[in-house]
Amino acid sequence: MGSAYRLFYDEPLHLVRGEGVWLFDADGRKYLDMYNNVAHVGHCHPRVVDAICQQASVLNTHTRYLHENVLDYAERLTDKLPDDLDTAMFCCTGSEANELALRIARAVTGGAGIVVTDSAYHGNSKATFEISTDSISPQELPDYVVTVPSPDTYRGEHRDADAGTQYAAYVHEAIELLGSRGYKPAALVIDTIVSSGGVVSTPQGYLSSMAKIIRGAGGLFVADEVQPGFGRTGTHFWGFEKDGVIPDIVTLGKPMGNGHPIAAVVSRRDLVSAFAERSGYFNTFGGNPVSCAAALAVLDVIEDERLQENALNVGQHIVDRLLGLARKHECIGDIRGTGLFLALDLVADREDRTPAEALAARVVNDLRRHGVLSGLIGPHANILKLRPPMVLSNEDADYMIDILDDSLSRVSASR
Amino acid sequence: MGSAYRLFYDEPLHLVRGEGVWLFDADGRKYLDMYNNVAHVGHCHPRVVDAICQQASVLNTHTRYLHENVLDYAERLTDKLPDDLDTAMFCCTGSEANELALRIARAVTGGAGIVVTDSAYHGNSKATFEISTDSISPQELPDYVVTVPSPDTYRGEHRDADAGTQYAAYVHEAIELLGSRGYKPAALVIDTIVSSGGVVSTPQGYLSSMAKIIRGAGGLFVADEVQPGFGRTGTHFWGFEKDGVIPDIVTLGKPMGNGHPIAAVVSRRDLVSAFAERSGYFNTFGGNPVSCAAALAVLDVIEDERLQENALNVGQHIVDRLLGLARKHECIGDIRGTGLFLALDLVADREDRTPAEALAARVVNDLRRHGVLSGLIGPHANILKLRPPMVLSNEDADYMIDILDDSLSRVSASR
Numbered sequence: 001m002g003s004a005y006r007l008f009y010d011e012p013l014h015l016v017r018g019e020g021v022w023l024f025d026a027d028g029r030k031y032l033d034m035y036n037n038v039a040h041v042g043h044c045h046p047r048v049v050d051a052i053c054q055q056a057s058v059l060n061t062h063t064r065y066l067h068e069n070v071l072d073y074a075e076r077l078t079d080k081l082p083d084d085l086d087t088a089m090f091c092c093t094g095s096e097a098n099e100l101a102l103r104i105a106r107a108v109t110g111g112a113g114i115v116v117t118d119s120a121y122h123g124n125s126k127a128t129f130e131i132s133t134d135s136i137s138p139q140e141l142p143d144y145v146v147t148v149p150s151p152d153t154y155r156g157e158h159r160d161a162d163a164g165t166q167y168a169a170y171v172h173e174a175i176e177l178l179g180s181r182g183y184k185p186a187a188l189v190i191d192t193i194v195s196s197g198g199v200v201s202t203p204q205g206y207l208s209s210m211a212k213i214i215r216g217a218g219g220l221f222v223a224d225e226v227q228p229g230f231g232r233t234g235t236h237f238w239g240f241e242k243d244g245v246i247p248d249i250v251t252l253g254k255p256m257g258n259g260h261p262i263a264a265v266v267s268r269r270d271l272v273s274a275f276a277e278r279s280g281y282f283n284t285f286g287g288n289p290v291s292c293a294a295a296l297a298v299l300d301v302i303e304d305e306r307l308q309e310n311a312l313n314v315g316q317h318i319v320d321r322l323l324g325l326a327r328k329h330e331c332i333g334d335i336r337g338t339g340l341f342l343a344l345d346l347v348a349d350r351e352d353r354t355p356a357e358a359l360a361a362r363v364v365n366d367l368r369r370h371g372v373l374s375g376l377i378g379p380h381a382n383i384l385k386l387r388p389p390m391v392l393s394n395e396d397a398d399y400m401i402d403i404l405d406d407s408l409s410r411v412s413a414s415r
Numbered sequence: 416m417g418s419a420y421r422l423f424y425d426e427p428l429h430l431v432r433g434e435g436v437w438l439f440d441a442d443g444r445k446y447l448d449m450y451n452n453v454a455h456v457g458h459c460h461p462r463v464v465d466a467i468c469q470q471a472s473v474l475n476t477h478t479r480y481l482h483e484n485v486l487d488y489a490e491r492l493t494d495k496l497p498d499d500l501d502t503a504m505f506c507c508t509g510s511e512a513n514e515l516a517l518r519i520a521r522a523v524t525g526g527a528g529i530v531v532t533d534s535a536y537h538g539n540s541k542a543t544f545e546i547s548t549d550s551i552s553p554q555e556l557p558d559y560v561v562t563v564p565s566p567d568t569y570r571g572e573h574r575d576a577d578a579g580t581q582y583a584a585y586v587h588e589a590i591e592l593l594g595s596r597g598y599k600p601a602a603l604v605i606d607t608i609v610s611s612g613g614v615v616s617t618p619q620g621y622l623s624s625m626a627k628i629i630r631g632a633g634g635l636f637v638a639d640e641v642q643p644g645f646g647r648t649g650t651h652f653w654g655f656e657k658d659g660v661i662p663d664i665v666t667l668g669k670p671m672g673n674g675h676p677i678a679a680v681v682s683r684r685d686l687v688s689a690f691a692e693r694s695g696y697f698n699t700f701g702g703n704p705v706s707c708a709a710a711l712a713v714l715d716v717i718e719d720e721r722l723q724e725n726a727l728n729v730g731q732h733i734v735d736r737l738l739g740l741a742r743k744h745e746c747i748g749d750i751r752g753t754g755l756f757l758a759l760d761l762v763a764d765r766e767d768r769t770p771a772e773a774l775a776a777r778v779v780n781d782l783r784r785h786g787v788l789s790g791l792i793g794p795h796a797n798i799l800k801l802r803p804p805m806v807l808s809n810e811d812a813d814y815m816i817d818i819l820d821d822s823l824s825r826v827s828a829s830r
């Protein structure tokens with residue numbers, strides 16, 4: 001499979017089974033999954049599995065024939081979004097969704113320029129990788145991609161109540177820089193909780209101010225909901241709702257089919273029509289009956305098991321317990337996030353907020369050895385990302401916190 | 416879902432069930448599927464469905480954990496390919512596979528230029544759509560994309576025994592044109608049976624001559640096997656094998672998982688390593704255990720049910736019967752293709768070979784009304800494409816030919 005592939009952890013995991021928030025390795029050891037947001041409603045949720053099996057055994061074709069699943073899902077999905085966002089197009093991955101969003105934005109604005117936060121990840125295709133500022137160096141960015149700083153109120157330049165508008169103001173500079181290079185802005189693309197940047201939240205007023213600025217320059221506001229969407233933030237179903245802004249385009253992916261490849265772009269009818277006048281679009285597997293059956297089941301489970309509410313409650317419980325750990329462990333510099341998308345910023349020094357990169361790597365590997373799966377994010381890879389399946393219970397959370405407590409002690413002692 | 420979506424046929428089909436080569440609509444009417452190559456081993460093949468259900472109920476994660484399915488499949492797949500092509504990378508769609516191939520080619524050659532046949536389709540993302548010459552006008556092509564004529568020996572400029580080398584020679588001109596614009600060639604990308612161009616075959620010596628020329632200029636030879644692959648041509652497992660050429664990169668998609676979204680890039684280890692030194696690549700759903708279970712079952716069925724051999728035999732039977740129809744129906748200008756990838760070139764005049772575009776549209780819609788599903792290809796959309804699931808029997812073929820016979824009579828009479 002070649003050297004482009006990377007495995008998690010110093011001791012890679014050979015997993016053989018998953019159930020709810022638990023994963024099991026080939027030796028029968030169990031791991032609490034605090035990391036995988038793809039298995040949104042829990043690994044191998046029986047309702048999603050049944051929906052896939054049932055539809056796969058009856059019919060799997062494409063959107064050039066009529067099928068009720070894609071229509072039902074398009075309706076269910078757009079019902080979850082603001083009225084203006086009434087048109088859904090289906091693809092298979094978040095990369096494909098962001099590709100399509102960029103194609104729509106460039107076609108309808110006539111611009112090529114993209115504004116994006118630093119340390120963002122938006123996909124693996126050419127056009128999405130070149131705006132994935134966590135993966136390419138600033139020198140490698142094309143001329144038509146300009147970055148603004150992640151709205152980091154812990155370690156960044158702006159930390160006060162007005163940080164949102166202050167960070168958003170960088171978009172003015174970005175648009176000016178694009179203009180000086182001869183590019184009209186097509187879009188501002190933003191992960192509505194700035195995940196790869198390690199921020200896992202956005203300050204008040206940030207998204208809405210940004211939207212206003214980019215629209216003022218003729219560009220579109222594209223909300224990448226691949227990670228925050230489907231109730232994960234607890235307070236809202238979508239990340240952008242927190243700031244009362246309505247995006248021009250929303251992109252969706254990972255959690256949508258609980259692991260079955262399905263993704264989508266939702267936008268306004270006028271934008272999609274303007275794109276369709278200029279270009280065709282067909283995605284062979286996108287919106288097929290089986291993918292839509294999986295996605296419909298995911299929505300059903302989120303609603304029936306009240307998983308958004310669960311994310312809010314269990315997320316708050318984790319934060320409360322992490323605050324307790326912070327009194328004991330000096331390396332916990334900051335706890336942030338919302339719902340079941342949380343971050344633990346590990347520092348060498350609380351005053352200086354110096355990232356504790358090496359310590360963080362040891363913690364993640366120690367947690368793995370003791371049965372808890374997590375990962376690191378942020379430009380210094382010192383931020384522990386906690387983003388479990390949405391069915392995590394308070395009991396599961398306590399299990400994790402107890403192991404994390406021991407882990408921080410072990411790792412700190414071994415320094 | 417918006418105006419970018421297109422439905423097949425004047426009277427769109429609402430399908431509810433599929434089994435083998437048959438599809439059933441909401442009114443219980445059955446249709447012989449002569450068009451969908453995605454359902455490669457037949458609609459809802461029980462072994463593929465079982466493989467999906469079984470794995471989906473046990474575990475579905477990603478390639479950052481170890482799992483035997485992706486390793487088993489990578490081995491099985493590379494065993495089917497020439498020794499040099501020993502490294503597989505997984506994604507979800509043919510578009511993603513071609514995206515990755517272009518990224519690899521540009522990274523390792525340092526070039527940006529792409530040579531592609533006219534009337535080709537390679538994907539829906541920005542970088543693949545801009546080489547999809549059947550979907551964009553020559554004026555819209557970026558400077559770094561240059562076309563060569565499809566190797567059409569029926570209606571094109573070269574029709575003799577040496578047409579292969581004559582068509583390949585256009586690649587020299589294309590490379591020169593790229594050079595005059597300041598671009599070094601990165602790759603020549605070709606559908607090894609030139610499907611969208613309506614050729615459905617390539618003349619002897621064509622692929623191997625092209626490979627030699629593009630390599631001589633420092634570019635890679637990329638074989639798009641998304642349509643011809645997995646035994647469809649009958650004579651070979653891959654389209655490129657016919658001409659004894661070994662590509663630098665092979666891209667795979669549609670038939671691979673019988674409708675379950677899985678696709679792949681297979682290349683040489685040195686090329687993938689050189690790419691990996693410059694860039695990361697991760698595809699969340701690519702190579703997941705469920706997709707690989709589906710793809711493994713597809714390979715098993717192709718082998719156990721001897722579907723390549725079936726494609727050769729039934730394809731020959733269809734050609735024989737089509738030759739019979741040609742004696743009766745003047746509008747059949749040419750019958751070409753191999754295995755279960757066949758084309759019927761419909762003409763207004765056999766001498767002039769004038770494309771019978773309107774007649775072809777009426778035939779396809781008449782066939783649909785009488786229970787046979789097919790489609791049109793080629794720059795004039797006058798070529799009936801017959802590309803059924805690989806389990807088509809001689810009996811099924813006879814059923815189709817009888818209806819086609821009537822259909823051609825009806826449509827010709829109504830002119």
